Amino acid sequence: MISRLLAAAALALVLATPALGADPREQRIENRVMCPTCHQLLALSHSPIAERMRTFIRTQLAAGESPHAIEGDLVDQFGPAVLASPPARGFGLLAWLIPAGGAAGAAAAVFAYARAWRRQGPDDGGAADVSPELLRRLDLELVAYDE
């Protein structure tokens, strides 16, 4: 039983070794870059060019290049669309501004609605809508009922 547990532990260690040994910077780049042929995150893609890009990233990191410079190299090779997030300039700026503008607009609308609602005052249950004539008749009927 103990030998089986030891064997399972050894197998788990062998399987986990590549993940444990992976450079976290490599993982970070793979989560910021797209596969140009399948349009998935590089971290999720297994296309031939994705495997080649992984090798490139690993080699460049080993050669001492910074993640920022490696992403720049990939943009030089595959164009700006290789980045998972569009650059915050030119046309790409729209992708950042539209969601931010939408969120700001929604917050302003909620604020304006809440303010207008507050100005209306508390709900009086609709008593203000009852005519004085009806109230007078109600009083008369209640008096008659008490008697």
Place this chain on the structure above:
Amino acid sequence: MHKVARAGAVALVAVLFVLLVVHMATAQRGAAVAAAVAAGKQPAAPDFELDRLDRVGTLKLSSLRGRVVVLNFWASWCHACKDEARTLAAAAKQWQPRGVVFVGVDSQDFSSDARAFARRFGLRYADVHDGSGSLMTRYGVTGLPETWTVTRDGRLAAHIGGVADTRRLGSAITRARRA
């Protein structure tokens, strides 16, 4: 206040819709080019100017007017392109002395890998780099390799989807030469 918010929301949706339509129209244009050639028509070949891999500088398709052009889309990571490379090298050797220009469009690839591939398979013709694959979209290329022939006046004459063999390549070049 409500009117301003409503107008803003409508404008936002309109902008997003226009962007979607532009994106879809670009993709459809490429597919339309391929469909037109399949229907026997000869639409204008989408022009391009891309960096060369075989030498310094760029190559513009329209600068080759007056000559029949074989346009081959490929990549070094594409296995089928390896099967096709020797056929293309032999065809270029056969047809280039007769005035036919061969142009390789290395797509979605590292330029260093492409140069090594061209050396390995003896591809002695112009190669350009389309790293983003945007030219593929304009030609409606859905997989690699694909080959087009262009007439002397810049119209698409024939399309070969997949690996081009000597017979199909010869037939596509002949069609472009006769147009």
